[in-house]
Amino acid sequence: MEKVYTLSVDTLGSETSYKDILKGLNLSLLRNINYKFKIFGDEELLKKEISKYERLDESSELIHCEEFISMDDKPSDIIKTKTSSSMLRAIKSVEEKTSDAVLSFGNTGALMTYSLLNIKTLAEIKRPAIASIWPNLKGESIVLDLGANTKKDSRYLIDNAILGSSLASILFKISSPSIGILNVGKEDIKGSDEIKLAADELSKLSDTSLINYFGYVEGNDISNGLTNVVVTDGFTGNISLKTAEGTAKLFQSHLNDAFRSSLISKIGYFLSSLAMKSVKDRLDPRVHNCGILMGLNALVVKCHGQSEFKGVSYATDIIYSLLSNDVNQKIKTYVREIQHK
Amino acid sequence: MEKVYTLSVDTLGSETSYKDILKGLNLSLLRNINYKFKIFGDEELLKKEISKYERLDESSELIHCEEFISMDDKPSDIIKTKTSSSMLRAIKSVEEKTSDAVLSFGNTGALMTYSLLNIKTLAEIKRPAIASIWPNLKGESIVLDLGANTKKDSRYLIDNAILGSSLASILFKISSPSIGILNVGKEDIKGSDEIKLAADELSKLSDTSLINYFGYVEGNDISNGLTNVVVTDGFTGNISLKTAEGTAKLFQSHLNDAFRSSLISKIGYFLSSLAMKSVKDRLDPRVHNCGILMGLNALVVKCHGQSEFKGVSYATDIIYSLLSNDVNQKIKTYVREIQHK
Numbered sequence: 001m002e003k004v005y006t007l008s009v010d011t012l013g014s015e016t017s018y019k020d021i022l023k024g025l026n027l028s029l030l031r032n033i034n035y036k037f038k039i040f041g042d043e044e045l046l047k048k049e050i051s052k053y054e055r056l057d058e059s060s061e062l063i064h065c066e067e068f069i070s071m072d073d074k075p076s077d078i079i080k081t082k083t084s085s086s087m088l089r090a091i092k093s094v095e096e097k098t099s100d101a102v103l104s105f106g107n108t109g110a111l112m113t114y115s116l117l118n119i120k121t122l123a124e125i126k127r128p129a130i131a132s133i134w135p136n137l138k139g140e141s142i143v144l145d146l147g148a149n150t151k152k153d154s155r156y157l158i159d160n161a162i163l164g165s166s167l168a169s170i171l172f173k174i175s176s177p178s179i180g181i182l183n184v185g186k187e188d189i190k191g192s193d194e195i196k197l198a199a200d201e202l203s204k205l206s207d208t209s210l211i212n213y214f215g216y217v218e219g220n221d222i223s224n225g226l227t228n229v230v231v232t233d234g235f236t237g238n239i240s241l242k243t244a245e246g247t248a249k250l251f252q253s254h255l256n257d258a259f260r261s262s263l264i265s266k267i268g269y270f271l272s273s274l275a276m277k278s279v280k281d282r283l284d285p286r287v288h289n290c291g292i293l294m295g296l297n298a299l300v301v302k303c304h305g306q307s308e309f310k311g312v313s314y315a316t317d318i319i320y321s322l323l324s325n326d327v328n329q330k331i332k333t334y335v336r337e338i339q340h341k
Numbered sequence: 342m343e344k345v346y347t348l349s350v351d352t353l354g355s356e357t358s359y360k361d362i363l364k365g366l367n368l369s370l371l372r373n374i375n376y377k378f379k380i381f382g383d384e385e386l387l388k389k390e391i392s393k394y395e396r397l398d399e400s401s402e403l404i405h406c407e408e409f410i411s412m413d414d415k416p417s418d419i420i421k422t423k424t425s426s427s428m429l430r431a432i433k434s435v436e437e438k439t440s441d442a443v444l445s446f447g448n449t450g451a452l453m454t455y456s457l458l459n460i461k462t463l464a465e466i467k468r469p470a471i472a473s474i475w476p477n478l479k480g481e482s483i484v485l486d487l488g489a490n491t492k493k494d495s496r497y498l499i500d501n502a503i504l505g506s507s508l509a510s511i512l513f514k515i516s517s518p519s520i521g522i523l524n525v526g527k528e529d530i531k532g533s534d535e536i537k538l539a540a541d542e543l544s545k546l547s548d549t550s551l552i553n554y555f556g557y558v559e560g561n562d563i564s565n566g567l568t569n570v571v572v573t574d575g576f577t578g579n580i581s582l583k584t585a586e587g588t589a590k591l592f593q594s595h596l597n598d599a600f601r602s603s604l605i606s607k608i609g610y611f612l613s614s615l616a617m618k619s620v621k622d623r624l625d626p627r628v629h630n631c632g633i634l635m636g637l638n639a640l641v642v643k644c645h646g647q648s649e650f651k652g653v654s655y656a657t658d659i660i661y662s663l664l665s666n667d668v669n670q671k672i673k674t675y676v677r678e679i680q681h682k
Contacts, residue, residue, distance in 0.1 A: 074528075137594055147525055150533065184488055184579040187415075192491070192576070219583025223591040235533070236580055238525040239573075242560025243581045247588040250564040253478055255596075264612050271605050271612065 004034045005323045007316065008090040008099040011041030012068035013106035014305040016312070018042070019049055021105070024312020025060075026053040032320040038099050040065050040086040065089060069106050071305065075113035087111060091118050094298045101299035101319050108291065111302050112148060119296045122328060124335040127151075128295035129160050129234070130302075131167055132241065133318070136225030142168045142177075143222060143230045146291055147238035154197035157181060157231055161202055162338070163294040164229035165210065166330040170322055176210055177228035180217030182236060190216060198231075208337050245289075290315040292322075295331070299323065345375045346664045348657065349431040349440040352382030353409035354447035355646040357653070359383070360390055362446070365653020366401075367394040373661040379440050381406045381427040406430055410447050412646065416454035428452060432459050435639045442640040442660050449632065449643050453489060460637045463669065465676040468492075469636035470501050470575070471643075472508055473582065474659070477566030483509045483518075484563060484571045487632060488579035495538035498522060498572055502543055503679070504635040505570035506551065507671040511663055517551055518569035521558030523577060531557060539572075549678050586630075631656040633663075636672070640664065 009025065011018045018041055029035050036059050039046055043064035050057045065086035069078055082088065087106055093099040095118045104111050112128075121128055129145035142164045149156055161179045168177035181199055183191040191199075195216075202213035214227045219240060222230050232240070259269035290311070293300040299322055303315045350366065352359045359382055370376050377400050380387055384405035391398045406427035410419055423429065428447055434440040436459045445452050453469075462469055470486035483505045490497055502520050509518035522540055524532040529540075536557075543554035555568045560581060563571050573581070600610035631652070634641040640663055644656045 135591065137591060150525060182580060184491060184576055219580040219585075220587030220590070222584060223587030232580075235525055236577055239523060239560040239577055240580055240584045243563060243584045244560075244588040246561030246564030247585040248592060249561070250476065250478060251589060251592045267612050271608050 002034045003324070004036055005101070005320060006036040006038060006099040007319055008038040008093045008102045009040065010087045010090040010102065010104040010106060011039060011046065012065060012086040013070055014104075016105040016303070016305060016307045018045055020307065020309040021312050022046070022049050022053060022056065023309035024307075024314075025316055026056040027309065027313035028316035028320065029056055029059060031317060032324075034324075035059060035316075035320060037061070038063060038090070038093055040090045042066075063089065069110045071107050073107055073110055075107075075109040078110050079113065079117070088114050088118075091115060091300070094119055094300075100323055101301070103301050103303065103315060103319060105303045105305050105307055108147070108302050111300065112293065115293055115296055115300045119298050119300065122295055122297055122331065124332055125159050125163065125295035126155055127159065128293055129156075129163055130237075130291040131164060131294050132289065132291050133171065134222055134230075134244075136223050138225035140172070141222065141225055141228050141230060142171070143232070143237060143241070144294065145232065145234040145237050146241050147234045148293065150233060150235040150238070152192065152194050152233045152235070154194040154201065156233065157194065157198035158201055159295065160231045161198075161211070161213070161229065162331060162334045164231055165212075166327055166334055167292065167294065167322070168228045170325040170327055170330060171318065172228060174228065176212040178212050178214040179229045179231060180214045180221065180227035182222075182230055182232035182240070183216035183218065185218065186216045205338055210334050210337050290318065292318070294327075297328070299327065343375045344665070345377055346442070346661065347377040347379060347440040348660055349379045349434045349443045350381065351428045351431040351443065351445040351447060352380060352387065353406060353427040354411055355445075357446040357644070357646060357648045359386055361648065361650040362653050363387070363390050363394060363397065364650035365648075365655075366657055367397040368650065368654035369657035369661065370397055370400060372658060373665075375665075376400060376657075376661060378402070379404060379431070379434055381431045383407075404430065410451045412448050414448055414451055416448075416450040419451050420454065420458070429455050429459075432456060432641070435460055435641075441664055442642065444642050444644065444656060444660060446644050446646050446648055449488070452641065452643050453634065456634055456637055456641045460639050460641065463636055463638055463672065465673055466500050466504065466636035468497055468500065469634055470497075470504055471578075471632040472505060472635050473630065473632055474512065475563055475571075475585075477564050479566035481513070482563065482566055482569050482571060483512070484573070484578060484582070485635065486573065486575040486578050487582050488575045489634065491574065491576040491579070493533065493535050493574050493576070495535040495542065497574065498535065498539035499542055500636065501572045502539075502552070502554070502570065503672060503675045505572055506553075507668055507675055508633065508635065508663070509569045511666040511668055511671065512659065513569060515569065517553040519553050519555040520570045520572060521555045521562065521568035523563075523571055523573035523581070524557035524559065526559065527557045546679055551675050551678050631659065633659070635668075638669070640668065 040063045067085045069087045090102045091114045127149045130148045131144035205211040206213040289304040291302045381404045408426045410428045432455045468490045471489045472485035546552040547554040630645040632643045
């Protein structure tokens with residue numbers, strides 16, 4: 001019998017509705033049959049809604065929570081004040097090993113803080129990172145860190161290369177994903193000391209069978225899809241991600257204005273609306289933006305706070321794929337291979 | 342009689358054709374009649390082409406150059422080896438005060454190096470910065486530094502705030518432009534020490550009549566147009582700019598695919614093609630991407646290496662506006678006001 005994986009889902013504290021969450025979980029369950037869910041939230045509402053999905057209902061445990069973390073809560077405050085929030089209880093279920101992973105749509109800072117305190121960092125990794133899957137011209141790539149750790153140090157960049165490669169090898173099914181370090185140019189002389197140090201180290205490791213270091217990549221290379229993994233510090237990664245989101249929104253807004261500008265362009269829009277929808281779906285942050293907290297003793301995934309059911313099911317699929325391919329074991333294999341170098 | 346401004350234009354070493362350059366200069370000259378040009382390049386070709394534009398012909402001096410800087414030349418090499426390049430001669434004309442500003446389409450690193458060595462930094466400013474005008478949901482904003490100075494220091498950030506405010510006040514005709522520091526969150530506790538120091542300093546200066554410090558802004562706020570000026574270090578700015586370019590290109594590519602996906606969407610595209618063109622024009626980096634080197638004793642502007650005539654005329658207009666409003670005097674006024682605080 002195949003192994004069953006349990007996912008703890010925090011349904012409170014974001015604009016993502018519990019209805020979208022349940023619909024998304026159900027969709028993913030139809031594709032990944034060995035899934036079980038612990039769903040933390042308003043039991044009465046959840047009970048009524050989940051009855052629409054027979055299989056999901058059978059595979060889920062509902063845990064009633066009243067307290068939740070709001071988007072405005074400061075991570076430093078909640079540790080003492082909110083000791084029974086749905087988010088914390090979801091994380092505790094992993095700490096207590098009654099669950100394998102956590103999915104949340106809420107406050108990222110709080111999720112990070114709770115995770116660090118309760119699930120803790122893998123012994124093999126210095127600091128956790130947030131990774132995300134970016135669409136690009138060739139398909140998708142992994143970019144990290146997107147804001148977990150804004151300190152700049154070559155060791156964190158190397159850790160991020162290991163975490164990103166582990167993710168990419170599982171999600172994209174490639175044995176040795178190419179790794180680029182985000183920099184302001186491709187020449188060796190570019191960049192800060194910690195970047196040059198990390199590049200030297202990764203070059204040396206490139207003759208192991210796992211690490212496939214490409215070299216420096218620039219901001220536009222993320223969308224070009226030059227490498228499977230793009231490694232950066234949490235400060236640069238966070239600004240890069242949000243710049244991309246802002247640009248996509250600006251593009252979309254101009255496009256909407258343009259299509260409303262005349263009757264003919266309105267007809268044009270109507271005729272091409274299916275095509276337009278596919279573009280939106282391919283780039284929509286509500287579908288793509290889940291941040292995967294890597295480097296902890298268990299997987300924690302934060303989805304966009306305005307996710308719709310498609311985004312929920314997408315994230316739930318990713319978690320299943322990472323669990324069933326034992327991503328943390330993969331990370332340990334990387335570290336072992338590097339240490340034996 | 343109104344003052345006449347002379348602009349030195351380097352026409353060699355990029356993919357922008359001399360034909361586009363002359364057409365663009367001519368367009369700008371029709372709008373800014375007190376302009377003169379020194380045009381550095383292949384005299385024979387230029388002479389033939391410029392005869393198409395009577396006014397431009399009358400207002401221009403052609404300077405024949407054979408040597409040019411290629412995109413692959415390393416800044417460190419050219420100083421000794423290329424002593425009569427069109428780019429260097431354009432810069433020398435400013436140093437010798439026979440011209441007021443330089444426009445080039447070539448190698449940015451070389452242009453920076455030549456400018457620093459020959460035009461030199463303003464006494465009032467620690468390090469020059471590259472500024473750019475970004476389209477946003479409300480109009481446009483100034484973002485800097487985009488790669489001139491990748492070192493992180495609060496003093497550079499404050500200089501960038503002064504340079505950016507001077508630019509924005511002239512180009513957007515506002516007396517006290519709002520300034521944001523690019524960061525990974527809006528809360529005071531976010532960011533590195535140099536960011537916090539710069540924020541403290543700018544907050545203190547905010548009761549002068551010139552400095553209007555807003556606070557921290559995030560990557561998506563650039564496109565949202567939250568502030569008139571966005572200040573960052575050259576490393577982060579460069580990656581942010583290139584990420585935005587890459588995202589716009591990805592969006593455009595998906596859109597093109599989508600419109601080709603069926604006959605109906607092709608017809609839709611045809612009907613909405615005018616509207617689509619306006620979107621492209623509003624976001625096209627060939628129109629918008631000129632980097633303004635600020636903080637030197639004279640203005641140096643680098644345009645995208647694939648600029649078309651519209652981009653050339655846009656950049657030439659901007660230079661005229663900055664010259665006729667004496668941008669460097671403006672910078673000095675800012676610094677004086679701050680020092681008297």
